[in-house]
Amino acid sequence: MMVKITDVARRAGVSPSTVSYALSGKRPISDETKRRVEAAIRELGYRPHAGARALASSRSNVLALVIPLRAGIHVPVVMQFAVSVVTSARRHDHDVLLLTQEEGEDGLRRVADAALVDALIVMDVQLRDPRLPLLRSLDRPSVMIGFPLESEGLTCVDLDFKAAGELCVERLAGLGHRVVALVGSPPEVYVRGTAFAQRVVQGFTAAAHRSALASSVHPCEATPAAARRLAERLLREHPALTGVVVHNEAVLEPLIDAFEQLGLRVPADLSVTAICPDETAAALRVPVTSVALPSAELGERAVELLMQKLTGTAVPQETLLAPHLTERASTAPRLA
Amino acid sequence: MMVKITDVARRAGVSPSTVSYALSGKRPISDETKRRVEAAIRELGYRPHAGARALASSRSNVLALVIPLRAGIHVPVVMQFAVSVVTSARRHDHDVLLLTQEEGEDGLRRVADAALVDALIVMDVQLRDPRLPLLRSLDRPSVMIGFPLESEGLTCVDLDFKAAGELCVERLAGLGHRVVALVGSPPEVYVRGTAFAQRVVQGFTAAAHRSALASSVHPCEATPAAARRLAERLLREHPALTGVVVHNEAVLEPLIDAFEQLGLRVPADLSVTAICPDETAAALRVPVTSVALPSAELGERAVELLMQKLTGTAVPQETLLAPHLTERASTAPRLA
DNA sequence: CTGAAAGCGCTAACAT
DNA sequence: ATGTTAGCGCTTTCAG
Numbered sequence: 274m275m276v277k278i279t280d281v282a283r284r285a286g287v288s289p290s291t292v293s294y295a296l297s298g299k300r301p302i303s304d305e306t307k308r309r310v311e312a313a314i315r316e317l318g319y320r321p322h323a324g325a326r327a328l329a330s331s332r333s334n335v336l337a338l339v340i341p342l343r344a345g346i347h348v349p350v351v352m353q354f355a356v357s358v359v360t361s362a363r364r365h366d367h368d369v370l371l372l373t374q375e376e377g378e379d380g381l382r383r384v385a386d387a388a389l390v391d392a393l394i395v396m397d398v399q400l401r402d403p404r405l406p407l408l409r410s411l412d413r414p415s416v417m418i419g420f421p422l423e424s425e426g427l428t429c430v431d432l433d434f435k436a437a438g439e440l441c442v443e444r445l446a447g448l449g450h451r452v453v454a455l456v457g458s459p460p461e462v463y464v465r466g467t468a469f470a471q472r473v474v475q476g477f478t479a480a481a482h483r484s485a486l487a488s489s490v491h492p493c494e495a496t497p498a499a500a501r502r503l504a505e506r507l508l509r510e511h512p513a514l515t516g517v518v519v520h521n522e523a524v525l526e527p528l529i530d531a532f533e534q535l536g537l538r539v540p541a542d543l544s545v546t547a548i549c550p551d552e553t554a555a556a557l558r559v560p561v562t563s564v565a566l567p568s569a570e571l572g573e574r575a576v577e578l579l580m581q582k583l584t585g586t587a588v589p590q591e592t593l594l595a596p597h598l599t600e601r602a603s604t605a606p607r608l609a
Numbered sequence: 610m611m612v613k614i615t616d617v618a619r620r621a622g623v624s625p626s627t628v629s630y631a632l633s634g635k636r637p638i639s640d641e642t643k644r645r646v647e648a649a650i651r652e653l654g655y656r657p658h659a660g661a662r663a664l665a666s667s668r669s670n671v672l673a674l675v676i677p678l679r680a681g682i683h684v685p686v687v688m689q690f691a692v693s694v695v696t697s698a699r700r701h702d703h704d705v706l707l708l709t710q711e712e713g714e715d716g717l718r719r720v721a722d723a724a725l726v727d728a729l730i731v732m733d734v735q736l737r738d739p740r741l742p743l744l745r746s747l748d749r750p751s752v753m754i755g756f757p758l759e760s761e762g763l764t765c766v767d768l769d770f771k772a773a774g775e776l777c778v779e780r781l782a783g784l785g786h787r788v789v790a791l792v793g794s795p796p797e798v799y800v801r802g803t804a805f806a807q808r809v810v811q812g813f814t815a816a817a818h819r820s821a822l823a824s825s826v827h828p829c830e831a832t833p834a835a836a837r838r839l840a841e842r843l844l845r846e847h848p849a850l851t852g853v854v855v856h857n858e859a860v861l862e863p864l865i866d867a868f869e870q871l872g873l874r875v876p877a878d879l880s881v882t883a884i885c886p887d888e889t890a891a892a893l894r895v896p897v898t899s900v901a902l903p904s905a906e907l908g909e910r911a912v913e914l915l916m917q918k919l920t921g922t923a924v925p926q927e928t929l930l931a932p933h934l935t936e937r938a939s940t941a942p943r944l945a
Numbered sequence: 946c947t948g949a950a951a952g953c954g955c956t957a958a959c960a961t
Numbered sequence: 962a963t964g965t966t967a968g969c970g971c972t973t974t975c976a977g
């Protein structure tokens with residue numbers, strides 16, 4: 274039934290260890306021998322037993338990926354990230370074990386201690402994430418997506434949200450806009466302390482200052498009704514407003530709809546930039562100029578960092594991905 | 610560093626095998642002994658080595674989940690399904706390895722032959738899926754989400770899409786509507802032979818016939834523009850139309866928008882029912898009466914079926930989940 | 946009800 | 962450049 278390494282060795286006329294080394298490349302094998310081993314493997318359809326391997330080498334070649342479930346996270350982004358992690362992991366001959374946030378810290382400890390996985394990727398890290406001490410205590414490397422308050426001894430990677438906020442403002446400033454507003458994530462996102470939301474605010478505010486723009490910040494629930502109310506309020510309280518930065522994919526469309534129903538044309542009367550996945554930005558009725566949320570690139574970087582750590586290479590504690598802005602139909606120069 | 614079963618055994622004053630049996634329950638252990646073993650496990654923080662276990666027992670306690678990537682599949686549905694599979698698997702003490710469709714048949718063979726997983730769940734099965742013969746040939750059980758043309762020797766589970774189509778029509782018929790249309794998936798979905806799309810058409814058509822309704826079927830691209838064009842065409846070619854069944858989440862909102870802009874009020878002039886996730890239906894501007902796409906339930910059933918197969922229990926070759934319709938704001942009796 | 950001991954299939958010293 | 966062999970940590974006969 275099952276072909277084992279000794280079967281391959283016998284067929285190739287070599288010892289089991291030679292087969293093992295031919296497979297791993299951990300010591301030089303003559304071309305001739307390698308050829309014979311490879312032939313035997315092919316002919317017998319040999320596939321090393323993962324468990325046996327893990328036991329003997331203390332490497333499972335499996336990464337854990339912890340995905341978030343909570344409200345306010347954008348599902349397609351998570352999915353794209355997960356797919357990217359799987360794809361990247363496979364390029365490094367690793368597989369991916371899927372865990373949900375729900376399992377919590379116990380889940381992390383479980384798969385790490387059982388040697389089920391060699392390393393972990395944790396998404397949606399909070400400023401004071403309870404998993405931080407755990408990750409530090411594990412004997413396996415990990416990478417976090419997102420920045421906690423204190424990342425000492427850990428590795429994290431994320432889009433540079435501060436720079437993204439700045440980029441959006443600078444674009445609007447460059448087009449001549451003088452009064453701008455940030456439509457942010459739902460209030461609870463700020464309350465529970467998600468770093469990226471606050472970083473956007475910092476970048477937005479700092480850049481507005483530098484460019485001497487009048488600016489204001491407005492968290493917004495992820496509902497069309499909330500978007501509508503906010504649009505009305507903005508027009509009432511900031512009549513000179515001509516530029517909006519949106520960091521909340523759920524309200525992007527309803528917000529633009531609301532503005533237009535209130536008599537403002539996008540981009541003629543109002544320019545809009547957003548921080549969101551490119552697909553979202555491009556699929557809207559009015560395609561929106563946006564800074565991409567590079568989930569695929571993030572997944573790739575996370576895996577790459579883990580692979581380095583697994584080989585003992587030192588990696589930077591914090592990795593920030595530079596933001597990229599794509600011009601679309603929602604921005605225009607301010608009318609004189 | 611690592612606590613092993615012999616450490617626990619020594620501490621508890623028993624043999625390793627007793628610890629093993631206390632953990633697995635595969636043979637009776639006296640209460641007193643079990644207590645001591647459990648105490649030792651807790652005190653030492655013992656966690657069985659997954660690889661060693663897999664090697665000795667030829668059970669990895671890991672399931673493979675293959676998720677689709679292609680266009681036209683609704684991401685949140687896949688995600689919810691995946692989460693449900695992970696959650697259900699954990700209840701049965703199993704973990705989930707995530708594979709992408711991209712890896713194809715080789716990926717399935719790889720994880721199965723390497724004994725990385727005990728069983729497989731394959732999503733998005735096509736009518737003539739190339740993975741069918743492979744799944745039949747593997748020595749590990751599998752469950753497919755969706756129905757192929759020929760499921761002999763395999764196990765599949767899905768929503769009863771035919772009944773779902775019928776249910777939508779019957780609801781409209783019951784409200785007095787006499788002329789109905791089905792707005793379906795994009796043409797390529799039918800072309801590549803996805804069973805569920807065709808089953809909806811079958812159910813829709815059959816039920817319309819039984820209720821003596823005038824009916825027509827219209828595939829639709831997943832873009833707002835296509836939705837708009839289709840709405841115009843429907844009004845032009847079927848002026849007496851008062852009931853629409855939508856099986857295409859992407860165009861649900863734009864379609865209703867288009868109808869309203871063309872002067873039809875929903876539900877006053879036009880009743881709409883849909884087959885889509887409940888969250889989608891409920892979140893729309895006009896909450897839509899819908900048959901739920903029960904991804905969570907599907908995931909649970911898939912895992913349950915696999916667990917049965919793993920214990921050697923026979924399971925039905927095909928499992929159809931009964932559709933459930935939830936009344937919302939998009940349906941009303943036809944005006945006399 | 947419990948122990949002793951033989952592997953599970955592979956890797957990685959240790960040999961030569 | 963290759964072979965020999967001792968485990969890796971656990972489960973599961975086989976014995977009692």
